[in-house]
Amino acid sequence: QKEVEQDPGPLSVPEGAIVSLNCTYSNSAFQYFMWYRQYSRKGPELLMYTYSSGNKEDGRFTAQVDKSSKYISLFIRDSQPSDSATYLCAMRNQAGTALIFGKGTTLSVSS
Amino acid sequence: GAVVSQHPSWVICKSGTSVKIECRSLDFQATTMFWYRQFPKQSLMLMATSNEGSKATYEQGVEKDKFLINHASLTLSTLTVTSAHPEDSSFYICSARPGTSEGEQFFGPGTRLTVL
Numbered sequence: 001q002k003e004v005e006q007d008p009g010p011l012s013v014p015e016g017a018i019v020s021l022n023c024t025y026s027n028s029a030f031q032y033f034m035w036y037r038q039y040s041r042k043g044p045e046l047l048m049y050t051y052s053s054g055n056k057e058d059g060r061f062t063a064q065v066d067k068s069s070k071y072i073s074l075f076i077r078d079s080q081p082s083d084s085a086t087y088l089c090a091m092r093n094q095a096g097t098a099l100i101f102g103k104g105t106t107l108s109v110s111s
Numbered sequence: 112g113a114v115v116s117q118h119p120s121w122v123i124c125k126s127g128t129s130v131k132i133e134c135r136s137l138d139f140q141a142t143t144m145f146w147y148r149q150f151p152k153q154s155l156m157l158m159a160t161s162n163e164g165s166k167a168t169y170e171q172g173v174e175k176d177k178f179l180i181n182h183a184s185l186t187l188s189t190l191t192v193t194s195a196h197p198e199d200s201s202f203y204i205c206s207a208r209p210g211t212s213e214g215e216q217f218f219g220p221g222t223r224l225t226v227l
Contacts, residue, residue, distance in 0.1 A: 036218070043117075043204050043218040044155070088154065098145055099206075099216060103154045 003027050006089055006102025015111045019076040023089035023102045026070065030091040030100075033065050035074045038086045038104065047087075048074065079109045114138055115207050117219035124195055125227055132190045132222045134205030140185035141207035145216065146178075149202040161188045185210070195226045 006023045013019055021035075031052055036044035048063035050056050050072075056063045062075040072091070076083055086106045090099040114137040124130050134144060142163050147155040159180050161167040167180040179191040188207075192199055202223050206216040 034215070041202070041221070041223065043115075043220040044206075046113075046215060046217060049215050098157050098160055101154045 003100050004089065004091060004102045006105055008103050008105060010106040010108060012108045012110065013079055015079060015081060015109055017079050017109070019079050019083070019107060019109075021074040021076075021087050021089075021105050021107070023072050023091075024070055025072075025091060025100075027093065027100075028067070028070065029093040030067075031094065032092050033063070033072050034090045034099070035061075035063055036088040036090060037083075038088060040085075044088055076107075079107075081109050081111045084108050113209065113215075113217045115205065115217050115219040117203075117205055117222050119222060120220060121223045121225075123225045123227065126196055127194055129191055129193045130195055130224060132192070132203055132205075132224075134188045134190070134207070134219050136186045136207040136209075136217075139207075139209045141188075142185065142210045143208045144182055144188040145206045145208075146180060146188070146190050147204045147206065149204060149221075155204060158190075192224065195224070197226045200224055200226045 004025045033050045035048040038044040050065050053065045053067045060077045064073040086104040088104040089102040116135045118133045144161045146158045149155050158173045159167045159169045161180050161182040163182045169175045182188040204221040206218045208216050
């Protein structure tokens with residue numbers, strides 16, 4: 001089993017839809033959880049950063065971490081065509097260690 | 112804030128030559144920088160972790176003599192691909208962690224290397 005599992009999609013939704021993206025992981029020591037957005041041929045852009053369990057909201061984006069289930073989610077409300085990108089979850093266990101990435105989910109929002 | 116730049120953004124070279132890629136943190140000091148490689152439609156694969164003033168730590172399977180990493184200052188790390196071959200063609204991305212941060216990493220825009 002890989003440390004981080006993420007469905008690669010592709011996921012296609014109409015404009016205005018609520019999008020749910022998620023990752024599961026196996027290492028219970030992970031404490032830092034991130035979501036990155038990557039446009040084609042660009043570097044990943046940090047969207048959300050969460051430490052330990054709980055929810056975090058930033059504009060149209062909400063990140064949730066459920067450590068008991070080893071499951072993290074990213075919700076996008078009122079999705080826009082500009083949200084079309086690949087979304088990568090990433091996580092790590094303590095300061096100084098490298099991020100472990102999911103494979104990324106490709107999202108397409110049609111107008 | 113938290114901007115990371117890479118140079119060049121795209122490079123084409125002949126097989127057997129060496130290519131240097133620079134990664135700079137523009138508005139913060141980065142004690143730790145990371146180098147990743149990404150093949151088309153694949154996720155990022157960590158190549159090495161670079162700490163300022165010390166030798167880089169390479170991931171299993173990454174040849175340290177082929178991918179030379181230098182982290183000479185708190186704002187600059189370089190990756191040199193020596194004796195490049197077509198199979199080294201990939202998208203190379205660096206990231207940097209601010210010295211005061213425990214979690215966040217900020218990525219550069221990536222460098223596309225094509226070896227002919």
